[in-house]
Structures are given as structure tokens and as C-alpha cells.
Amino acid sequence: MTLDFxxxxxxxxxxxxxLWFKILATVVTILxxxxxxxxxxxFPLMQYGFGVKALLAGAALMLIISYYWFLRSTITINESGITQRWMYNRHVEWRDIRSAKMIGIPYLSAIFPPRLVVRTGNSFTTFNGGSQSILVEFAKISLAYQMKK
Known part of the structure; x- marks a missing residue:
């Protein structure tokens, strides 16, 4: 028998x-x-060595990949747990969660909304919420696991 809290x-x-974070990411990416x-x-980049060229190409590639995933990333909260689809997917099942807490940056919550930090065993997983409904559910999760203590 598993106890799902x-x-x-x-x-x-x-x-x-x-949306504000995506706008900021767009501006920073363009800059x-x-x-x-x-x-x-x-600068005459073609005169530099292979290492410099590879470093610049890798930096440009990471900028493009990161920007793409900032725009496309989604979070799902369902009966099995919390999943965030990003460059690499994060998934935590309800039975594995030991505690959960919302953290945020004061005075900048419009651009950087609070995140849900979930503790599972010895590790921590952070989930981002970009809509009001997701943030409300984060608050419910955080409150439920604070009451668990």
C-alpha cells in the first residue's frame, strides 16, 4: 500500500x-x-584556430537551443506527479516527494514568478510556473507538504 499525500x-x-520572462529572454537573445x-x-574569425571557432559555434548553438526551450517548455501536474518538459524532462512522482516549498525573488515576481522546489530523498528538483493556474496549484502543493511536517 502506498500513501499518496x-x-x-x-x-x-x-x-x-x-510571458514577461519570455519577452526578457527574447530581448537578451536578440542582444x-x-x-x-x-x-x-x-574581427577576422577565420584566422583563429579550430578551438575558438568551435567555442563560438557551441555558444551560438546553446543560445538557440535555450531560447527555443524557454518558449516551448510546459509543466504538467496530474495524478502521477509533476512533469516539466524542457531541454531535458524533469518528473517527480507524488510518492517520492518528501517536502515542497515555493521560493521567489522579491519585487521581481512579474518577470521571475515563484518556483516550486521539491525535495525527493537527497535531491532537490525545481519546477517553474508560467501561468496563474500553475502557480495556484504550486501554492496548494507547498501548503499540503508544509502541513505534512
Whole structure:
């Protein structure tokens, strides 16, 4: 018999990052891409060694991949647990959770909404919430696991 301490009333799926965070990510990505092109135009990059070229190509690739996943990442809260789809998927089942707490950056919650930090055994997993309904469910989860103590 497994004791499931928390179950959501209904399955919920939403964005992992808020609209303001996506706007900030877009602005930073554009600025970094513009700066990179400015450097590429001003300096003779083809005269540098393979290592420098590979480093710059890798940095550009990581910028593109990160930006793509900031825009596409989703979070799902259902009867099996919490799942965040990102560059790599995070999943925690309800039976594995020992504690949960919401943390945030004061005065910047519009851009960086609070996150849910879940403790499972010896590790911590952080989940981002980008919509009001996800954040409300995070608050319910946090409250339920604080009452568990």
C-alpha cells in the first residue's frame, strides 16, 4: 500500500515560463545575437584556430537551443506527479516527494514568478510556473507538504 499525500483535483498543463520572462529572454537573445554578429564582422574569425571557432559555434548553438526551450517548455501536474518538459524532462512522482516549498525573488515576481522546489530523498528538483493556474496549484502543493511536517 502506498500513501499518496497529495493528488490534484484535475490534471493541469501550462507554460513553464511567464510571458514577461519570455519577452526578457527574447530581448537578451536578440542582444547577444547582435553582439555576436558585431564581433564576427569586426574581427577576422577565420584566422583563429579550430578551438575558438568551435567555442563560438557551441555558444551560438546553446543560445538557440535555450531560447527555443524557454518558449516551448510546459509543466504538467496530474495524478502521477509533476512533469516539466524542457531541454531535458524533469518528473517527480507524488510518492517520492518528501517536502515542497515555493521560493521567489522579491519585487521581481512579474518577470521571475515563484518556483516550486521539491525535495525527493537527497535531491532537490525545481519546477517553474508560467501561468496563474500553475502557480495556484504550486501554492496548494507547498501548503499540503508544509502541513505534512
Amino acid at each position: 497529495y493528488k490534484p483535483q484535475q490534471a493541469l498543463t501550462g507554460p513553464a515560463y511567464s 547577444l545575437a547582435t553582439y555576436g554578429m558585431n564581433i564576427a564582422i569586426r
